[in-house]
Amino acid sequence: MKIRSTLLSTGWLSLVGVLLAGCQPQQRPEPLQQGLIYCSEGNPESFNPQLGTSGTTIDATAAQLYxxxxxxxxxxxxxxxxxxxxxxxxxxxxxxxxxxxxxxxxxxxxxxxxxxxxxxxxxxxxxxxxxxxxxxxxxxxxxxxxxxxxxxxxxxxxxxxxxxxxxxxxxxxxxxxxxxxxxxxxxxxxxxxxxxxxxxxxxxxxxxxRLPIGTGPFVFEQFRKDVLIRYQRNPDYWREGPYIEQLVYSITPNANKRMLKLLTGECDVIPYPLISEIDTLVDNRSIDVSSEISPNVAFWAFNTERPPFDDARVRRALSYAINQAAIIQAIYYGNAKQADSLLPQTSWAFANVSEAYEYNPARARQLLDEAGYGRLSIDIWAMPVQRAYNPNAYRMAELIQADLARIGVDAHIISYEWNTFRRRLARGEHDSVLIGWSADNADPDNFFRPLLSCAAVATGNNRANWCNAAFDNIIFDAISSSDREQRQRLYDRAQRLVAEQMPLVPIAHSLRYQASQASISGIKPPAYGGISFRQARIDRAATEEQ
Missing domain, CATH: 3.90.76.10 (Dipeptide-binding Protein; Domain 1)
Structure with a gap:
């Protein structure tokens, strides 16, 4: 879905002067006449998507190089x-x-x-x-x-x-x-x-x-950490496209700076425009905003290998303590659905287990007392980058922190640079973490095994470090069957087991947004996986005539 748009929010524009002062012209790629600049949110961990699951790495590599x-x-x-x-x-x-x-x-x-x-x-x-x-x-x-x-x-x-x-x-x-x-x-x-x-x-x-070779539409030329990635068109590509000569990733972790670079023409495309500004993006003939229903989930995962999170009563108590409806409004400005399960409602295997995630502070306090925790102090890790499923994890952590204080739980918020964050997270150093998942494919299994299987604990991808043999057996039976009704029954059991054991709290399923110059076409936010620039086209002359 494409929306013609503008960026006119008074509150946001008040930041422009500060952001202009903070920019470093010598590190910014010049606008390209025969190419496109994509302002990405971080550095890739490598140039091989086999080695990780970071969305930043996937966006930078998978559909461009391979x-x-x-x-x-x-x-x-x-x-x-x-x-x-x-x-x-x-x-x-x-x-x-x-x-x-x-x-x-x-x-x-x-x-x-x-x-x-x-x-x-x-x-x-x-x-x-x-x-x-x-x-x-x-x-x-x-x-x-x-x-x-x-x-x-x-x-x-x-x-x-x-x-x-x-x-x-x-x-x-x-x-x-x-x-x-x-x-x-x-x-x-x-x-x-x-x-x-x-x-x-x-x-x-x-x-x-690090120096990748693939068969994809673009050829690697240069990487400067924290600055840029530069690709050239593959002249020998075997299928249609690409239609641009150069593709540059301008690495810009700050969301406000990405928005500014889009306005000033230093970026042609940006991911994750500020959700708070979506409703004000109207009537500007030079900017387009696109959205896509992207199966995803934002969640709060508990490290079940650490006390007190090894007690399901504590995990359920913390789930009851948070006001998810308020989070949806404050973080997503209504551009997301409150999660009723780990699976989004668009999945054929979805089971509504929303009663497990209701807001009930009294029940939360009761469960903590039953578990023997009069007072409790925990850490909440908040990822430092924007994602479609969570545009502001730190602010979400602050809201959860306030909710927890009302039931006598002290929460401390922790964050690091993105790649450091992921490495320490994979080592299991966290108490709990606000993170999420965007589906790689349409099969419902993609929400279960990568996130909660025992095998995923070993890779560090299971952020809850939750290994449950009964859950693994249910999922194995589901993937072993080609009968959709049987699989649906099994996934229903799996979702109810997750709701009962509460290794994580599903919070939201959101749209994926992307903003670009109106001169750019052929790029849309992907429903699954990373962005592709193979079909990207540029018509700057037409835009200048408007």
């Missing part, structure tokens, strides 16, 4: 061919055969010149890197592949076999109804096996994730 075997069309709700032209399901769902696309070129750069096109060897290398602990590249740059571990793909796949140069078989331990959806996610990228061999032979294997 391709996958298949894609997912959210509008048509179907899988589409990508590097695989077609596929077959064999042996009762225990084997998938993928036929690969011919004549796909890998990137040519000043640090790598491929001697061949994409083939089955690249698929084998890309999968075996995270599947096979004996792979020469498995432990390069950390050896952690959280999405594949959390979803169980590293246990599901028993073999990846080359049938011929353009045919690959993937064998599964059991039938899994979410398998294709996970292969269509932004994490299942294809790397160059030839490039990996060259790096290993030269003694620099770690460069594979």
């Amino acid at each position: 391709d996958r075997l298949l894609d997912y069309d959210a509008d048509e709700k179907r899988f589409l061919p990508a590097l695989a032209t077609d596929w077959q399901v064999l042996d009762d769902g225990h084997r998938y055969r993928f036929h690969l696309r011919h004549d796909v070129q890998f990137h040519h750069t000043d640090y790598f010149s491929p001697s061949r096109t994409f083939n089955a060897d690249d698929v084998l290398f890309s999968f075996r890197r995270w599947l096979d602990k004996n792979s020469a590249y498995h432990r390069v740059n950390g050896g952690s592949y959280p999405f594949f571990t959390a979803t169980g793909l590293d246990q599901l796949i028993t073999a990846v076999t080359k049938v011929d140069d353009y045919t690959v078989d993937i064998e599964l331990q059991y039938s899994d109804s979410s398998f294709l959806a996970n292969l269509a996610s932004d994490f299942a990228i294809i790397l160059s096996a030839e490039y990996a061999q060259q790096l290993q032979a030269n003694g620099y294997p770690e460069r594979i994730d």
Whole structure:
């Protein structure tokens, strides 16, 4: 959905002078005549989405540098061919055969010149890197592949076999109804096996994730931490696009500065415009605001490995203590729905368990007394970046802090720089954390295994560090079935178990917003996964004539 807009809020414009004074012109990319500047909210952790689950990394890399075997069309709700032209399901769902696309070129750069096109060897290398602990590249740059571990793909796949140069078989331990959806996610990228061999032979294997090579629409040129990422158009791209010569990510963590850069023309596109300004974005012919229903959830997770959060009564008490309706209004300005479950209502597997998350301070105090906590002191970690699911985690933490004080709980708010925050969070240093999740694909399993499975504890992606065998068994039964009604019943049980045990409190499901110059077209906020600039087009002349 696209809304013509302006940025005229008096309160926001009062900040302009201060922000202009704080800008550093020598570090800002100049507006591009043949390219586009995207003001991103942070640095990528690496240039390989296999290695993490950060939305910042996904936005910066997945759809720009790489391709996958298949894609997912959210509008048509179907899988589409990508590097695989077609596929077959064999042996009762225990084997998938993928036929690969011919004549796909890998990137040519000043640090790598491929001697061949994409083939089955690249698929084998890309999968075996995270599947096979004996792979020469498995432990390069950390050896952690959280999405594949959390979803169980590293246990599901028993073999990846080359049938011929353009045919690959993937064998599964059991039938899994979410398998294709996970292969269509932004994490299942294809790397160059030839490039990996060259790096290993030269003694620099770690460069594979820092100087990336893929088959995607853009070619890596430069990265300056805290300043920019620069990409060039891939002239050999195998499908339609891209239509811009250059793509620059101007790294701008401050949301107000991103808005200012959009107004002054230093940015062509920004993610997460200030929610408080959405209602005032009207009638400006130079700015567009787009929104998309993006399945996501903001939640408050408790570290169940730490007292007092190892007691479900305490977790339920804290849930009863917070006024979620007030949070929705104060943080989202009505542009989100209060969560009635971990799953959004748009999912076919949604179960309404809202009674578990009602606002009831008296019940909260009663549960704390039953658990033996007259007074309690806790930390709330608030992520330092904006996300579609939570545009202001620190302010949300302040509201929760005030609610908790009313039942005798002292809460201290903690935050760090984003990458430091994620590293310390993965190590389990937190008491509780305000964070969230944006779906990578349309299968409801994407909200369960990556967030709450026992396998996700090991990767640090399970922010609650909650491992429950009964929950894992329910989810396994659900993915093992192809009967939607049976799966729905199982997911209903899973959502009720989560509501009973309360490892996390679902707070909101929100729209995803994006603002851009009116001269920009072909970019919309993605329903699933990261943003793509492959279809981006620029018509600056038309805008100047308006």
